[in-house]
Amino acid sequence: xxxxxxxxxxxxxxxxxxxxxxxxxxxxxxxxxxxxxxxxxxxxxxxxxxxxxxxxxxxxxxxxxxxxxxxxxxxxxxxxxxxxxxxxxxxxxxxxxxxxxxxxxxxxxxxxxxxxxxxxxxxxxxxxxxxxxxxxxxxxxxxxxxxxxxxxxxxxxxxxxxxxxxxxxxxxxxxxxxxxxxxxxxxxxxxxxxxxxxxxxxxxxxxxxxxxxxxxxxxxxxxxxxxxxxxxxx
Amino acid sequence: xxxxxxxxxxxxxxxxxxxxxxxxxxxxxxxxxxxxxxxxxxxxxxxxxxxxxxxxxxxxxxxxxxxxxxxxxxxxxxxxxxxxxxxxxxxxxxxxxxxxxxxxxxxxxxxxxxxxxxxxxxxxxxxxxxxx
Numbered sequence: 437x438x439x440x441x442x443x444x445x446x447x448x449x450x451x452x453x454x455x456x457x458x459x460x461x462x463x464x465x466x467x468x469x470x471x472x473x474x475x476x477x478x479x480x481x482x483x484x485x486x487x488x489x490x491x492x493x494x495x496x497x498x499x500x501x502x503x504x505x506x507x508x509x510x511x512x513x514x515x516x517x518x519x520x521x522x523x524x525x526x527x528x529x530x531x532x533x534x535x536x537x538x539x540x541x542x543x544x545x546x547x548x549x550x551x552x553x554x555x556x557x558x559x560x561x562x563x564x565x566x567x568x569x570x571x572x573x574x575x576x577x578x579x580x581x582x583x584x585x586x587x588x589x590x591x592x593x594x595x596x597x598x599x600x601x602x603x604x605x606x607x608x609x610x611x612x613x614x615x616x617x618x619x620x621x622x623x624x625x626x627x628x629x630x631x632x633x634x635x636x637x638x639x640x641x642x643x644x645x646x647x648x649x650x651x652x653x654x655x656x657x658x659x660x661x662x663x664x665x666x667x668x669x670x
Numbered sequence: 671x672x673x674x675x676x677x678x679x680x681x682x683x684x685x686x687x688x689x690x691x692x693x694x695x696x697x698x699x700x701x702x703x704x705x706x707x708x709x710x711x712x713x714x715x716x717x718x719x720x721x722x723x724x725x726x727x728x729x730x731x732x733x734x735x736x737x738x739x740x741x742x743x744x745x746x747x748x749x750x751x752x753x754x755x756x757x758x759x760x761x762x763x764x765x766x767x768x769x770x771x772x773x774x775x776x777x778x779x780x781x782x783x784x785x786x787x788x789x790x791x792x793x794x795x796x797x798x799x800x801x802x
Contacts, residue, residue, distance in 0.1 A: 450802045454687065463682075463683075577708065581709070608708075640788060
């Protein structure tokens with residue numbers, strides 16, 4: 437930069453200083469907006485689910501398949517580092533599912549999901565889908581940074597993981613619309629403080645809604661279903 | 671380690687800028703990383719140092735990171751407050767800005783309510799490129 441006035445003029449021979457002020461995520465953001473439009477054109481709502489591995493994302497979706505029958509239809513884009521196993525579990529429930537394997541990457545990005553949306557559209561059949569779930573790679577850190585084009589973002593923590601997760605992984609909670617506490621049937625056996633988890637999540641994000649569910653006992657499933665139905669009626 | 675993906679994106683963006691400006695060497699890149707961006711600055715620097723070796727355009731490039739402190743906003747009166755001191759996002763103190771705030775809840779200096787919540791700070795920006 438020029439020492440005299442701070443202008444953008446070149447100083448040293450051929451040297452150039454350019455102010456950019458652009459997000460590193462700009463490209464991802466643009467692709468995400470395209471994904472969102474694509475999902476809307478399909479008449480669907482996109483939901484991005486983020487949690488650590490084993491929190492119960494796939495299990496909740498399996499239980500949702502049983503509970504949603506006759507109410508609404510959905511498809512699932514599964515993100516994993518390896519294997520087709522989660523998509524197979526979902527398909528066994530009669531739900532269209534496509535698997536994205538990242539081959540090592542710790543998160544889904546808008547580009548990967550773009551391909552997934554086309555595939556799920558082809559798989560879904562003529563009646564289309566009401567909801568497209570995007571089950572992110574199991575990881576509470578990295579997926580939180582990448583917008584995929586979703587209308588709603590859900591962060592999920594299971595009871596055995598502990599109630600300090602909002603404080604330890606704030607970014608995932610700051611950016612989410614709903615906080616699901618899963619495996620509620622295990623509450624009697626673990627030192628999980630509902631108060632700590634919900635109070636800290638609310639301080640990070642006053643607008644976040646909180647749901648407690650158990651896919652095993654069915655606890656909270658009616659609230660989960662009415663949350664999903666509420667998204668459709670908008 | 672999504673920092674690797676972010677650095678790859680950064681380099682792609684800078685490559686385009688270099689092409690448009692007919693530059694053959696990038697001398698310095700300035701990046702701003704917000705306190706609530708979820709990016710670990712040490713990992714970001716590590717990824718940059720590793721990846722720059724693969725591309726002659728970047729081999730001599732300095733990475734300069736601006737890391738502004740956290741800002742909180744009061745939900746009652748709307749006043750904004752600079753968060754306490756130290757910068758988060760290093761390996762030694764991951765997320766410390768948020769964590770220390772959660773552990774010792776401070777009241778809003780304007781109205782006294784304990785209703786502070788993180789404000790902005792999730793940005794990851796390419797600020798400036800110096801090249802020749």
